[in-house]
Amino acid sequence: MSLPGPEAQAATYSWELNQKRAVSLLLAGSVSGLLGFLFAGILGIHNYYSGGFQQLWAHNKTFTLENNFMGEPFPSGHNYCPQTVSELVHDHQSAEGKLFFGFGLLAAICILASWYPAHLRNVYVGDKVAVCGCCGPTWQNMRQFCPSIGLFLVTCIPTVPPANRHFGEHFTVLLHTAGAIMMVGGYGLCEIVTLRHACARRKDSPRGPILKPGEWRVRAALIGLSLCSGVAFQVCGFLSPKSVDSLGTDSCADVWVVPSKIDFEYVLQKPGGDHLALAVHISQAIADKEKLLLDTAHGPCLLLKTLEYWFEVSAGLFMVGSHLAIWWYCPERRLELPEQLPELAKREPSFVRCAPGHRIWIKGVGGAGQAFRLDYCVILTFGLT
Numbered sequence: 001m002s003l004p005g006p007e008a009q010a011a012t013y014s015w016e017l018n019q020k021r022a023v024s025l026l027l028a029g030s031v032s033g034l035l036g037f038l039f040a041g042i043l044g045i046h047n048y049y050s051g052g053f054q055q056l057w058a059h060n061k062t063f064t065l066e067n068n069f070m071g072e073p074f075p076s077g078h079n080y081c082p083q084t085v086s087e088l089v090h091d092h093q094s095a096e097g098k099l100f101f102g103f104g105l106l107a108a109i110c111i112l113a114s115w116y117p118a119h120l121r122n123v124y125v126g127d128k129v130a131v132c133g134c135c136g137p138t139w140q141n142m143r144q145f146c147p148s149i150g151l152f153l154v155t156c157i158p159t160v161p162p163a164n165r166h167f168g169e170h171f172t173v174l175l176h177t178a179g180a181i182m183m184v185g186g187y188g189l190c191e192i193v194t195l196r197h198a199c200a201r202r203k204d205s206p207r208g209p210i211l212k213p214g215e216w217r218v219r220a221a222l223i224g225l226s227l228c229s230g231v232a233f234q235v236c237g238f239l240s241p242k243s244v245d246s247l248g249t250d251s252c253a254d255v256w257v258v259p260s261k262i263d264f265e266y267v268l269q270k271p272g273g274d275h276l277a278l279a280v281h282i283s284q285a286i287a288d289k290e291k292l293l294l295d296t297a298h299g300p301c302l303l304l305k306t307l308e309y310w311f312e313v314s315a316g317l318f319m320v321g322s323h324l325a326i327w328w329y330c331p332e333r334r335l336e337l338p339e340q341l342p343e344l345a346k347r348e349p350s351f352v353r354c355a356p357g358h359r360i361w362i363k364g365v366g367g368a369g370q371a372f373r374l375d376y377c378v379i380l381t382f383g384l385t
Contacts, residue, residue: 009342018200019332022119029110030323033151036103036317043096044309047088048079048092052250069259069285069292071278072269076298080254083162083240083305085312086176089157097158104155111354112148120330121210139193146186147319153179163243163256163291184230184315190320191223215329222325226318229311236308241301247294252301258290 037352065073066080074080089100117123117140129139157176160169197208198216243254259282267278285292297305327333 001376008342013338013342016061016335016337019114019119019333020337022114022116023327023332023335025110025114026116026120027324027327029107029114030320030327031318032103033107033323034108034317036100036107037085037320038097039099039103040089040200041310041317042097044082044085044088044313045054047096048081055105060363068294069278069282070263070294071270071275074296074304076296078296078298078302080296081291081302081305081309083237083307083308084159086154086159086180087161087317088309090160101155104151108151108155111151112145115144116326120326120332121200122212122215122330123194123209123326125194125209126207129197131194138188141187143190143194146182150179150182150184154183161256163254163293182293184226184319187319187322188223188227188230191219195220195223210331212329212331215325218329219322219325222318222322226315228323229315229318233311233315236304236311240304240308249295252297252299254293254297254301255295257294258289258291259285261286278370286368297375 009289021314065077068074085100089097091097092101117125118127125141127138130136131142153175157172157179159165159173159176165173178299192208198211200208208362241251241253243256244251245257247255263285264279264282267275267282282292284290296302312351
């Protein structure tokens with residue numbers, strides 16, 4: 001049996017390189033997404049327990065209570081708790097905003113560039129399985145583009161706290177929410193379809209992904225937990241009461257108010273300390289009609305906000321865990337490229353001798369061939385040997 005030629009070796013190497021690239025980019029994107037959601041969760045705790053984790057490590061259950069815009073401690077006795085991860089990282093100048101934006105954008109780019117749905121056997125469902133049955137995009141293309149584009153939207157379109165949203169902000173929130181649905185919900189549907197086709201393959205069907213023993217259970221559990229966390233996140237958001245604009249109400253929600261001139265004068269006349277910075281902040285809010293935080297949520301409202309925040313973090317972490325499970329079980333992960341690159345096909349010169357002024361037919365030029373008048377005695381041509 002003769003060894004394959006340089007062209008066959010190069011084709012084999014190119015195919016294996018594409019598979020290796022898909023595996024590597026999938027791992028890089030999954031780890032980046034894991035770090036993005038993990039850092040968001042950790043910094044959320046850090047910001048709530050003002051003063052850092054040193055107090056928790058020292059088994060000190062007390063924490064530093066922050067002040068409201070009047071320079072006084074929050075009457076509720078609790079620091080501000082963000083309702084969503086997006087609210088926590090909306091400021092790209094903050095530490096949490098920089099970390100989430102960097103890792104989230106890197107994850108979206110790596111997963112989008114990997115094209116892993118078309119290269120890994122444990123997710124490949126074929127390019128003829130359409131979403132609508134007979135028309136529309138295929139599930140393979142949906143898996144390739146939908147989650148990555150959703151992560152792009154979530155990362156690049158931040159959302160401000162609900163109290164200060166105007167028309168433009170509400171529009172960006174809609175796009176941000178659409179991105180989150182594409183990222184978690186779209187990926188979840190694609191994974192469910194993939195696992196369903198894997199079950200069909202077990203029944204002697206020639207099509208469908210090839211899974212290893214135990215892989216189906218692990219991936220089904222991860223995507224189930226991700227979707228359940230996403231649904232719970234939406235339920236908690238629906239049940240959470242809206243913020244109020246005055247103290248003394250029966251609501252346990254956050255209190256956001258537009259400062260008044262009385263508040264401005266009160267801060268300037270407070271004894272002790274320099275309250276000029278607070279007065280400037282209040283005067284700017286009065287001019288912009290911007291609401292500032294007067295009191296934070298407590299009781300059931302704080303519990304719902306905390307659950308909503310952590311359900312969103314869990315949905316992202318379980319979704320990333322599903323990507324890591326695909327990487328772990330795919331057979332292409334153990335693919336090894338050859339130690340040497342395939343040899344190039346040699347291109348050696350050949351000569352055509354002729355008399356000056358004669359015509360010669362050159363095939364492949366101008367259709368079937370074309371006559372050229374030769375003004376030189378020797379023409380240098382190249383061909384594969």
